Amino acid sequence: MTMETSQYLERIERYLRPLPVAERVDIVAEIKSEMLELEAAGMPPQEIAARLGTPEELARGYLGEAIVKSPRFSLRKLGAVAAFYSLAGAAWLFILPVTSICGVSFMLCGPLAALAGIVKFGAHLLGFEMPWVVFQIGGYTLGPALALVCSVIVGALLFVAGRLLWSLTVAIVRRIAAEKSRMKG
Amino acid sequence: MTVDEWKSQIRRGSMELCVLALIQSAPRYGYELISSLEGWPILSAKESTIYPLLRRLMKEGFLTSFWQETAEGLPPRKYYSITPAGQDYLAAMWAEWDNLVAAMAAVKGE
Numbered sequence: 001m002t003m004e005t006s007q008y009l010e011r012i013e014r015y016l017r018p019l020p021v022a023e024r025v026d027i028v029a030e031i032k033s034e035m036l037e038l039e040a041a042g043m044p045p046q047e048i049a050a051r052l053g054t055p056e057e058l059a060r061g062y063l064g065e066a067i068v069k070s071p072r073f074s075l076r077k078l079g080a081v082a083a084f085y086s087l088a089g090a091a092w093l094f095i096l097p098v099t100s101i102c103g104v105s106f107m108l109c110g111p112l113a114a115l116a117g118i119v120k121f122g123a124h125l126l127g128f129e130m131p132w133v134v135f136q137i138g139g140y141t142l143g144p145a146l147a148l149v150c151s152v153i154v155g156a157l158l159f160v161a162g163r164l165l166w167s168l169t170v171a172i173v174r175r176i177a178a179e180k181s182r183m184k185g
Numbered sequence: 186m187t188v189d190e191w192k193s194q195i196r197r198g199s200m201e202l203c204v205l206a207l208i209q210s211a212p213r214y215g216y217e218l219i220s221s222l223e224g225w226p227i228l229s230a231k232e233s234t235i236y237p238l239l240r241r242l243m244k245e246g247f248l249t250s251f252w253q254e255t256a257e258g259l260p261p262r263k264y265y266s267i268t269p270a271g272q273d274y275l276a277a278m279w280a281e282w283d284n285l286v287a288a289m290a291a292v293k294g295e
Contacts, residue, residue, distance in 0.1 A: 023240075029252075029263070030236065034216040036260040053233045061233035065241045178197070 004045035005035045008055055015059035015087065018079030019066060027062060060087045064177035073166050078104055081169060088176050099169045106162025110155040117151025120144050196228060200238060202282065203228055205247065205267060205275045212251075212266040215239060239265055247271035 009028055016024045031052070038048045052058060063084045067077055078100060085096035120133045124144035135147035142150060207218055215236055223229045242248045242265075249268055252261045267275070 026263075027236070027240070030215060031232075033214075033260045033262055034232070037216060037262075040259055051232070053231055058233045058236070061237040062240065065237040 001032075001036065002039065002045050004049060005032075005039065008035070008049060008052070011055035012059055015055060015083060016062060018076060018083045019062070020076070031058070056087045060084065060177070063087070064173060067170060067173045073104070073107065073163075081173065084173055084176075088173075092172065092176060096169060096172060099165050099172065103162050103165030103169055106158045106165060108162075110157070110159030110162060112155070113158060114152045114155030117148045117155070120151075121148035192227060196230065197234075199228070200230060200234065201242065202275070202278045204235065204238060204242065205271055205278070208248065208265050209267045209272065209275055212264040214262040214264050216262075218265075242271070247274050 009032055012031060013024060013028050016027060019027070035048055035052070038051070039045075043051075063080050066080050067084060081096065081100045085092050085100075088096065116133050117135065120130050120135075121144045123130050129144075135142040135150050137150075203222065204218060207213060207221060213221075215232070218239075219230065219232060219235050222235075239248065239250075243250060247268060247270055248265045250263055250265050252263050254261050
C-alpha cells in the first residue's frame with residue numbers, strides 16, 4: 001500500500017468518526033479494497049485519488065445518507081450533522097449549527113419545563129412550597145396551579161419548535177447533499 | 186436548468202433501480218458495479234454516490250453483504266447480494282418504470 005493510499009484512508013476514517021466503530025471499519029475496509037485493486041492494476045496513486053474524489057466528498061456521501069435516511073433524532077445523528085456541516089461549505093457553517101443545536105436544546109428544555117411545573121404543583125399539593133422553582137411573566141409570579149398549566153403549555157411549544165428545527169436541519173442536509181452531487185454529476 | 190442538471194436528476198432518481206437490478210443478476214462488489222455503470226455514460230456514478238447508496242440499501246434490508254477472498258492475491262472484496270425484500274422492491278420499481286415509459290411515450294405522441 002502506498003503512503004498516499006494510507007493517508008487517504010486515515011482521513012476518511014477521521015471524517016467518519018460520528019458513525020459507529022464497526023460501520024466505520026467496514027467502510028474503510030471496502031474503500032481500501034478498491035484502492036488496492038486499482039494499485040494492483042497499475043493505476044498511479046494520483047489517478048486513484050482523482051477517481052475516488054476527495055476524502056471530504058466521500059465522507060459527505062456517507063454522512064449525508066446516514067442523516068437523511070430518516071428524520072428521527074438521535075444523539076449519534078447530531079454528531080453526524082456536526083461532521084457534515086464542517087464539510088458542507090462556509091454558508092452553512094453558521095446556519096446548520098444554529099438549527100441543529102437550537103432544535104436539540106428545545107426538544108430537551110420542553111419536557112424539563114413541563115417537569116418543573118409538575119414537580120412544583122405536586123409539592124404544593126403535599127403541603128410544602130418550592131420558592132426556587134418559579135414561573136414569572138414580567139414582574140408577576142404565577143401560583144403553583146397556574147404555573148403547572150403554563151409550564152406544560154410552554155414546554156409543549158418548545159418541544160414542537162425543537163422538532164421543527166430538527167426537521168429543518170435534515171431538510172437542509174438533504175438539499176446540500178443533492179446539490180453537491182449535481183455539481184459533480 | 187441546463188440539460189446536464191436535468192440528466193443528473195434522472196441519474197440520481199434511477200440509481201437505486203440500476204444498482205438493485207445489477208446485483209439481482211449476480212452478487213457484485215462496489216468497484217465492479219461502478220465499472221459496469223461506466224459503460225453507460227448517462228448512468229455512470231462515482232464512488233461517493235455508489236458506496237453510501239449500497240450501505241443505505243443494506244440498512245433498509247434490500248441487500249446483504251459478504252467478504253470474499255480473491256484468488257489472485259488481491260485484497261478481499263465485499264460482495265452484495267439481493268434479499269427477498271429487495272426482490273419485491275425491485276419488482277415494484279420495474280413496474281413503475283414500465284408505467285413511466287408507457288406514459289412518456291403517450292405524452293410524446295399527443
